[in-house]
Structures are given as structure tokens and as C-alpha cells.
Amino acid sequence: MNKPTAADVAEATDRIRPYTRRTPLLRTEVDGRPLVLKLEHLQLSGSFKLRGAVNALRHGERPDQVVTASGGNHGLAVATAAGLLGVQATVYVPEGTPAGKARRIEAAGAKLVRHGRHYAEAAAAAVDEAAASGARYLPAYDDPAVVAGQGTMGAEIVADAPEVDAVLVAVGGGGLAAGTALAIGPRQTVAVEPEGCSALHQALAAGEPVDVAVESVASSALGATRVGAVPFAVLNAPGTRSVLVSDAELLAARDRLWEEFRLAVEPAAAVPFAAWLAGRVSAELPCVVLCGANTDWTPA
Template sequence: MTTSTNLPGPAAVAAAAATIAQYIRHTPLLRAEVDGRPVLLKLEHLQRSGSFKLRGALTALLGGDRPQHVVTASGGNHGLGVATAAGLLGLPATVYVPETVPETKARRIEAAGARLVRHGGTYAEAAAAATDAAAEPGARYLPAYDHPDVIAGQGTVAAEVVAEAPDVDAIAVAVGGGGLAAGTALAAGGRVTVAVEPEHCCALHQALAAGEPVDAEVDSVASSALGATRVGELPFAVLTAAPVASVLVTDDELLAARERLWDEFRLLVEPAAAVPFAAWLAGRVPGELACLVLCGANTDR
């Protein structure tokens, strides 16, 4: 059972920021106006490894005992973050992915130096195989989102936003397993965290309705990044104790938002990264000045 004693807090985010500073990029924050409204775009898709996932992976690997071998499961971005982090720290890594992983992500995981293992049709099946493999002596399994250090590391994205733009009043992020949203809630300083999901890929939305994490449908063009079938216990506990707005968008809306990011700003992101912008365009993000985190760009187009 998750308790308040093993939940990370704002201090953990600050510690993570100091720990990983030498390895990551402090990604740009773009002030813009769209449809006559001001908005901030956090360009986290420019992060090393192509997504925010590097932050949590580094924070977790730099904390605690150093393993001989890192094992993880991923729909793509977390695996690439772990592979990149392991390479920076001189550690071997094995990444389990479902058979449905996009080839561009699989290719980049291997190019980052990790061993890639395809297993099963879903993230959950890949994670079960990875957990078994991590039972070997010297190996360590690194969860994609259900870990206090991972959550704290992901929170450094919002910490950068708040430090650079204290006038922001809402931070919108895409949600898969909930690590980025939970980290954002920790670092937002009381500002509302807007947790945005595709309507047929919404583990957090269903968990909030049920009062606990439950199995959810995964059927979206953004499933490779947001395809967790169940929100993490730790992220759920953090998010139910913070100001959070749960918002849904359709696949058509997120694809249109992705095209608009390209047309207006020449920002090429993967479908999952356009989810917050889709919600904002639809008027579902509260606040006078929202920041939308563009979380990843691991796509061929």
C-alpha cells in the first residue's frame, strides 16, 4: 500500500534538479500567442533522448546503489531515456518493449547502446518479462513511472517552467502512467496541473473516477507513449493530493494540434506531445497563462 512516507515531495524535485543538471538540457520556454491568447510552450521534445524521460532515469540511477546492469520495460520513450542515461553513466542496459513499439523508437534505443528485447503485445506484458529478467544478480529494474526518484526527476521540467515564468498559472502535461503529471504537481507550487489524456487511453481519468488505479483501455494514435493500462500507485497518490484537472481529447483533436504546431511554429513532435496543446485549443485548460509541455519528439513525422 502506498503511504505518505514513501511519496516524494517538492524537496525531492529540487534535489533531482541539482543531481542531473550536468547531464541534461535546460530546454527552452517559448512565449507565444495563438488565436489571440497568450501561451507558454515548454520545448522538452528538444531534450537529450528526445523526451523528458531522461530526467527520471538519471535521477533514479544516480540515487542509491549503482547496479551492474539496468533492465526496464517501455513503450519507447522511457526505454530510450534509460538507454541514454545508462550510456552516460557507463552502465549496460536491456530494454523490453512490446511488439507494437514504433520502429523509430526501437531503432533509437539500440543506437543508444541498449539491448532491445521485443516481448508481448502490450506494455504490461513487456514489463512482466523485464521484471523477471531483473531478478538476475546485479541487475536493477527501473520502472517507467511508479518510483519516487523517477517522479522527482520528471518534476524538474515544471521546476524550470516555474523558475523562468512565475506568472504561469497552469501547467498542462500528457499522461501515460502518471510520472510526469505527478512530478509536475510536486513542482508547480500550488498551480493547477492539467493532466491530459486521449479519450480512449485514459488510465488516470478512470482511476480518478474509481478512486483507485484500475485497468484501462488503450486505443489511441498516442498509445506508444501513453499506453499504460493502469496509472502508477505513487503517481496516483501524489495527484490525488494536489490541484489537478483531468482533461480528455480525441485522436482527431490531438492530430490536428500536432499539425498546427508544425504549421505555426515548425515544431515537430510525436502525437502524445500534442495532447496538451489539443486540450488548450479546445478551451479545456484553465488559467490565464498556461504552460503546455511538449514532452517528446521520437517520431519520423
């Protein structure tokens, strides 16, 4: 297995710069505690996923066609990246993918195919189509170039707020958390998952990726049934801390982001903020990553 490195993240930073936004930081205080918010939901395509998609499609020979599977955000990122780079894209999504994400994927110019109840079923069908058509299959997270691309977000945090001592990220398949860990050096990576979507947490306990059940309000974005082998190789290290939150906690955190900051994010993006609000993270100045905003959403 080709394990990505910090050098790969640095190369990805230069590779993706013409196609992505450098998202801002918001320095603030909540409940008397300082924190930094990384507003990655303002990224083109509405999530961090564009970073990995662009890096992977620009890494090596550019394909004419790309096929992928996604809970929504990666699919929209691939559709957007493909449009920017002149590549035809087909995106498989689970049948329960939110309408807002599906609509945006099609609006970005990709062919949308709904298949299966969970991401794993959609991914299996996408792999089959890529093999039959000769298109390139682009994994959502289990790919070194994708992981390195996601790490560019962590590199921005370090450059813009070097005093941050921990970075909190939501985890589905593990690509963002792994890329962040590569980019932030000795700082702590806090990998946060809903209790009902805990692929990384259970893998760390088992010592290897394992299949898990998926049942959470955030499952459209974080519903990987198994953490990726590439991300796990990076995250199975002392610098990673795994934290779980309940659906009630993450929804309350989402609503608080709206009420206090007028930041409208999808449930998955509020997961790390929920962990911080619950006092499950020990850090002097943590950075909480708000990773996406691709669900049609109204506050409670």
C-alpha cells in the same frame, strides 16, 4: 509507499544537471490567447524521460546493469542515461513500438527486446529478467526517484515563467504529471489524456488505480493500462484537473504545431496543446508541455 516530495524534486535538480538540458520556453499567442510552450522535446534522448532515468540511476548505489520496459521514450532515456553513467541496459518494448523509437534505443547502446502487445506485458517480462539476472529493474513511472526527476521540468517552468498559472502535461503512467504537481506548488496541474488511453482519468473517478483498455494513435507513449500507484498518490488531489481529447483533436494539434511553429513532435506530445485549443482549460497564462519527439514523423 515512499511518496516523493517537492524537496526530492529540488535534490533531483542538482543531481541531474550535469547530464540533461535545461529546455527553453517559447512565449507566444494562438487564436488571440497567450500561452507558453515548454520545448521539452528538445531534451537529450528526445523526451522528458531522461530526467527521471538519470535521477533514479544516480540515486543510491549505481547498478552495473539496469533492465526496464517502455513504450519507447523511457527505454531510450534509460539507454541514454546508462550510456552516460557507464551502466549496461536492456530495454523491453511492446511488439508495436514505432521503428524510430526502437532504432534509437539500440543506437544508444542498449539491448532491445520486443515482447507482448502492450506495455504491461513487456514490463512483466522485464521484471522477470531483472530478478533472474540480478540487474536493477527501473520502472517507467511508478518510482519515487523517477517522479522526482520528471518534476525538474516543472521546476524549470516555475523558475523561468513564475507568472504561469497552470501547466498542461500529457499522461501515460502519470510520472510527469505527478512530478510537475510537486514542482509547481499552488498552480493547477492539468493532466491530459487521449480518450482511448485514460488510466488517470478512470483512476480518479474510481478513487484508486484501475486497469483500462488502451487504444489510441498515441498509445506507444501514453499506453499505460494502469496509472502508477506513486503518481496517483500525488495526483489524487484538488490541484489536479483531468481532461480528455480525441485522437482527431490531438493529431490536428500536432499538425498545427508544425504548420505555425515548425515544431515536430510525436502525437503524445500534442495532447495538452489539443486540450488548450479545444478550450477545455481555464487559465490566464498556461504552460503547455511538448514532452517528446521520438517518432519518425511527417506532417499531413
